Amino acid sequence: DAGVTQSPTHLIKTRGQQVTLRCSPKSGHDTVSWYQQALGQGPQFIFQYYEEEERQRGNFPDRFSGHQFPNYSSELNVNALLLGDSALYLCASSLSVTPYNEQFFGPGTRLTVL
C-alpha cells in the first residue's frame, strides 16, 4: 500500500517564475491538505481539498492555488515566486469520514527560489 507521494523531490526556480507541485494521497484517502514549512519552523497550513473543491484556506495569498482531480490527487501552484517562498512543501492526506484527524504526510518537495 503506497503512502503519500510527492513530486518532484527538489526544485529550483527564480523569482517571478511559476511552479507546480504534485501529490498522490494514500490509497483510499479522499482529502488532501498542503502545508508550507520554512526552515526551523513548524508546517503552516495552506489549503485543503475535498471533492475537487477548496474547503479551507490558511493565511496565504492568492498566488497560491490548487486543484484536486477525480482520482483525489492534487496540485499546488505558486505564481510570481518570491525568495520567501523557499520552503519544504508538504502534502497530507486523510479520509473524510474518519472521526479523528490522523493525517498522513508525504516526504515533501523542497523548493528553492533564487
Add this chain to the structure above:
Amino acid sequence: LAKTTQPISMDSYEGQEVNITCSHNNIATNDYITWYQQFPSQGPRFIIQGYKTKVTNEVASLFIPADRKSSTLSLPRVSLSDTAVYYCLPHSISSGSARQLTFGSGTQLTVLP
C-alpha cells in the same frame, strides 16, 4: 485556535524515558490533543492522540490531566532513532476545521549515546 507552548529542545540518553510537556491553556471543550513526530526532510508522522487521562500505544503514552491545560508525551526507553522534532496539536474533531492542523515550533529531542 489554541496556542501551545513546548520546550524548544531537550536532550536525553539512550534507554531513558523522555517526557515532553505541552501547555495549552485555552483548549476548547471538544478539542483533542495529537502529537506528531518529524525527522529532517520528512513529513510529520502521527504518534498518538487523546482527550483526557491516559492513552498508550506501541510507541508512546499520552497523559492529559483533568483540567486539560497541558499534556505530556512519554517516550519509554528512547533510542538514537527517536531524535526528531515533536509537535503538540490541539484540534477539534467535530467540525470542518478538524482537517486543518496548526503546528507550533515543536520540541527538538536529541538522544545521545
